[in-house]
Amino acid sequence: MSYTILSGGVGGAKLVAGFDALISSAEVRVIANTADDFVHLGLNISPDIDTLMYTLAGIANPQTGWGILDETFSCMSALDELDGATWFRLGDKDLATHLHRTTMLQKGNSLSDVTAALCAALEVQMPIIPMTNDLVATRVHTDDGVLDFQDYFVRRQAQPAVKRLVYAGSDTAAIAPTARDALLRDSLKAVVITPSNPYLSIDPILSIAGIREALRESKVPVIAVSPIVGGQALKGPTAKIMNELGLESSALAIAKHYHGTIDGLVIDTTDSALQSSIEALGIKVCVSNTVMTDLISKKDLAAAITDFAANFEPNA
Amino acid sequence: MSYTILSGGVGGAKLVAGFDALISSAEVRVIANTADDFVHLGLNISPDIDTLMYTLAGIANPQTGWGILDETFSCMSALDELDGATWFRLGDKDLATHLHRTTMLQKGNSLSDVTAALCAALEVQMPIIPMTNDLVATRVHTDDGVLDFQDYFVRRQAQPAVKRLVYAGSDTAAIAPTARDALLRDSLKAVVITPSNPYLSIDPILSIAGIREALRESKVPVIAVSPIVGGQALKGPTAKIMNELGLESSALAIAKHYHGTIDGLVIDTTDSALQSSIEALGIKVCVSNTVMTDLISKKDLAAAITDFAANFEPNA
Numbered sequence: 001m002s003y004t005i006l007s008g009g010v011g012g013a014k015l016v017a018g019f020d021a022l023i024s025s026a027e028v029r030v031i032a033n034t035a036d037d038f039v040h041l042g043l044n045i046s047p048d049i050d051t052l053m054y055t056l057a058g059i060a061n062p063q064t065g066w067g068i069l070d071e072t073f074s075c076m077s078a079l080d081e082l083d084g085a086t087w088f089r090l091g092d093k094d095l096a097t098h099l100h101r102t103t104m105l106q107k108g109n110s111l112s113d114v115t116a117a118l119c120a121a122l123e124v125q126m127p128i129i130p131m132t133n134d135l136v137a138t139r140v141h142t143d144d145g146v147l148d149f150q151d152y153f154v155r156r157q158a159q160p161a162v163k164r165l166v167y168a169g170s171d172t173a174a175i176a177p178t179a180r181d182a183l184l185r186d187s188l189k190a191v192v193i194t195p196s197n198p199y200l201s202i203d204p205i206l207s208i209a210g211i212r213e214a215l216r217e218s219k220v221p222v223i224a225v226s227p228i229v230g231g232q233a234l235k236g237p238t239a240k241i242m243n244e245l246g247l248e249s250s251a252l253a254i255a256k257h258y259h260g261t262i263d264g265l266v267i268d269t270t271d272s273a274l275q276s277s278i279e280a281l282g283i284k285v286c287v288s289n290t291v292m293t294d295l296i297s298k299k300d301l302a303a304a305i306t307d308f309a310a311n312f313e314p315n316a
Numbered sequence: 317m318s319y320t321i322l323s324g325g326v327g328g329a330k331l332v333a334g335f336d337a338l339i340s341s342a343e344v345r346v347i348a349n350t351a352d353d354f355v356h357l358g359l360n361i362s363p364d365i366d367t368l369m370y371t372l373a374g375i376a377n378p379q380t381g382w383g384i385l386d387e388t389f390s391c392m393s394a395l396d397e398l399d400g401a402t403w404f405r406l407g408d409k410d411l412a413t414h415l416h417r418t419t420m421l422q423k424g425n426s427l428s429d430v431t432a433a434l435c436a437a438l439e440v441q442m443p444i445i446p447m448t449n450d451l452v453a454t455r456v457h458t459d460d461g462v463l464d465f466q467d468y469f470v471r472r473q474a475q476p477a478v479k480r481l482v483y484a485g486s487d488t489a490a491i492a493p494t495a496r497d498a499l500l501r502d503s504l505k506a507v508v509i510t511p512s513n514p515y516l517s518i519d520p521i522l523s524i525a526g527i528r529e530a531l532r533e534s535k536v537p538v539i540a541v542s543p544i545v546g547g548q549a550l551k552g553p554t555a556k557i558m559n560e561l562g563l564e565s566s567a568l569a570i571a572k573h574y575h576g577t578i579d580g581l582v583i584d585t586t587d588s589a590l591q592s593s594i595e596a597l598g599i600k601v602c603v604s605n606t607v608m609t610d611l612i613s614k615k616d617l618a619a620a621i622t623d624f625a626a627n628f629e630p631n632a
Binding site for chain 2: 041042043044068072074075076077078079081082083084085091092093094095096097099100102103106117118121122
């Protein structure tokens with residue numbers, strides 16, 4: 001019984017940690033969003049891959065949602081004195097990851113291979129797979145102009161109102177071969193979409209034609225977890241963006257957003273009243289606690305998803 | 317009364333510090349060797365510029381001869397855990413310099429402009445000028461093959477025997493415009509060659525045709541300080557390399573090496589017996605204490621050089 005998870009950073013990493021606790025890591029693979037990746041200070045930075053990797057290595061900083069535990073920032077302090085760019089906070093330990101990635105990429109290695117090497121060094125067992133080895137970059141069209149993702153998300157703290165999202169490069173980007181393998185392996189029971197931000201983290205993955213094709217070819221159910229609970233996002237700007245795009249922020253709106261892609265949706269018990277409306281769209285519903293506050297609740301949600309997956313008809 | 321100094325790293329930086337203590341920094345400029353520069357971990361590193369800059373900023377580490385005082389190495393420790401390359405030790409603060417330089421170069425700024433910006437941020441008044449904005453790279457032909465400079469110097473601790481030195485790129489490299497200005501300004505009284513390693517630090521500067529031309533055009537005396545004292549180098553592999561090249565390591569051999577380039581040579585009191593042999597080459601000699609152990613002795617040596625320069629006939 002194996003699973004492949006589509007994930008962004010923080011919110012997704014919580015559920016991935018739940019699967020890691022529940023199931024042998026050999027059975028679970030994660031396809032990570034790379035449209036947040038950018039070159040900063042000459043370094044290749046892959047924020048979602050790193051959050052997943054640090055989470056699974058047990059060294060993620062749970063307070064910040066990014067970076068490494070017990071981190072120091074001597075380099076950033078020195079860079080500040082040089083009038084360098086310090087709005088994207090890179091810890092001294094975290095810098096090692098980016099230096100090593102940049103070096104390996106410049107030597108001609110693919111992001112897939114680099115990520116596998118970093119995971120091996122950090123003793124992360126679960127494969128973390130970039131959605132593509134090609135360049136895809138989320139561009140945020142806002143009321144304050146078209147912004148690069150990290151400019152919007154980190155420097156401007158997701159304050160500008162979003163009008164449209166473009167995943168530049170996704171029309172030509174090829175699915176990473178290991179991502180295709182992960183979606184089409186024989187033992188696969190379900191594809192799981194984490195409660196990451198649909199617009200900023202999951203849609204970039206789904207924007208790759210090769211990913212959509214592999215999801216179609218695969219006969220397993222695709223199950224998403226709603227990132228909206230009681231009309232609100234537990235973390236991050238998902239509800240804010242939905243409102244800016246003229247959408248109601250609700251689990252039903254999430255179901256409509258993923259309609260055509262997913263077979264099942266896990267919604268929070270708070271939202272159980274929406275079950276029949278979602279099922280009317282032809283999407284199966286699992287009602288569960290989806291708020292992940294500790295490892296127990298993360299593991300319980302993973303277990304609810306695997307139970308839910310077992311209810312789907314084969315070749316449905 | 318102004319001076320332009322040709323310098324490599326550690327040994328040269330001591331004399332530059334002496335000039336900085338002696339004379340208004342507006343009157344002194346340093347042209348730095350850049351043939352040690354390399355790209356490592358994706359970063360543009362300029363070791364000699366940085367040693368000069370950190371020395372003049374008062375933040376150089378006097379114990380190591382490289383890097384910054386009170387430095388931490390969290391990034392290197394993390395990189396070691398990732399099986400990354402850690403043979404070239406980059407401190408956390410020092411990394412900021414390389415990140416900022418790399419970013420500015422990638423934006424299209426020249427190394428001259430980047431260096432000026434870094435010096436301004438560190439409140440270094442004396443202009444530090446790269447010999448060229450083009451790529452020149454010292455390649456060390458040894459009994460262990462042809463080695464990149466830092467591979468020879470840092471990774472292999474200058475152990476392989478040197479057979480020949482090549483400054484790749486120097487045949488096409490243009491003198492930096494600010495270096496030309498520094499060698500041809502009206503107020504210039506002398507050009508000073510520091511007791512840096514002639515083969516590894518000074519010859520790369522002299523290998524640039526534009527530097528040699530500017531030295532010829534300039535009517536001021538060129539005065540070197542012998543890096544060999546009592547047959548030995550005070551620091552570094554100068555004597556070792558001379559022996560490997562089949563040369564006697566002596567102040568006389570230094571005079572012969574720089575013959576045709578210099579008008580005067582400062583030798584140590586230990587070597588006063590060599591004065592007449594050097595003068596027989598047509599090179600004026602100044603006998604002085606050249607061992608720089610503290611700021612007083614650095615400043616005294618700078619003063620001896622400026623006194624020596626005053627003895628040359630105008631337009632000699």
